[in-house]
Amino acid sequence: MAHGHHVASSQKALMLEMKSLQDEPVEGFRITLVDESDLYNWEVAIFGPPNTHYEGGYFKAQIKFPIDYPYSPPAFRFLTKMWHPNIYEVRERTTLTLSVITQSPLSLAFPLHNSPTTILLSVISLLNExxxxxxxxxxxxxMYRKWRDSKGKDREFTEIIRKQVHATKVDAERDGVKVPTTLAEYCVRTRAPPPDEGSNLFYDDYYDDEDLEDEEDGEDCCYDEDDSGTEES
Known part of the structure; x- marks a missing residue:
């Protein structure tokens, strides 16, 4: 009986999570179910944020939710090979442990660190910093510390990342995905599509001109660029 109750409540929670992510997608991500009938297994496509070493990258991952979600946290695992201080290399698969995410400053701001949105935002912030x-x-x-301490002169770390990003182009082509490479695309492409032709007025009002200019300049449209970038330039 208890098991059945967990399934019912976790399915309800996951349906709500999925709906809110479809209504307001997290920029730079695309979420799909591995199998439409299984809410506990999500496939995630992560686009490398422009103006970072991951720009143009297409990284695949999966989130597996336990039956008693949200009381137990989901497991997040990269399927794409990743070279990163916070990601375990396990044979061909790479695993990002959630303990790292729950200790990251971002998660501390949200007591509900189990939510998929928070996990995705934490992953992006860890990629950047x-x-x-x-x-x-x-x-x-x-290797990362050498790169950071040499103010970018020691390029070993960034060279490996660029190679990995380049290798993901094959996956993107196979999946028929166009990876955003500008901030404007990164921000707009993953938003919900605009309303029907008939209601363009609403759409124009919704984005006032200032927002659009910001996006052209590539300023803070959707994620904070890390501060370390300013010291190095």
């Missing part, structure tokens, strides 16, 4: 205090991949962490 690795947490080297308890690395899952020590070699990647050492």
């Amino acid at each position: 690795p947490n080297t205090s308890s690395p899952a991949n020590v070699d990647a962490s050492v």
Whole structure:
């Protein structure tokens, strides 16, 4: 009986999560169910944020939810090979442990660190700013620190990432996905589509001109660029 109750309540929670992500997608992500009849298994496509080393990258991951979600956290795993201080390398698959995410500053702002949206935002913030205090991949962490401390002169870390990003183009082509490479595309492409032709007025009012200009300039349209970028330039 208890098991049945968990299934019913977790399915309801997951349906709501999925609906809210479809209504207000997280920029830079596309979420699909691996199998339409299974709410517990999500496939995630992550687009590398423009103006970062991950620009143009198409990274696939999966989120598996437990039967007693949201009381137990989901498991997040990258399917694309990733070289990063906070991602374990497990044979061909790479796993990002949620313990890292729940310790990241972003999660502390949200007590509900189990929500898919928070997990996705945490993943993006970790890609941009690795947490080297308890690395899952020590070699990647050492390499990242060399790059950071040399103010970008030691390029070993970024070269590996660029190679991995380049390798993901094959996956993107196979899946028929156009990866956004400008901030405007990154922000707009993943938004819900505009209303029907008939109601263009609403759409024009909704984005006033300032917003559009901001997007052209590529300023803060959807995620905060990390501060370390300003010191290095």
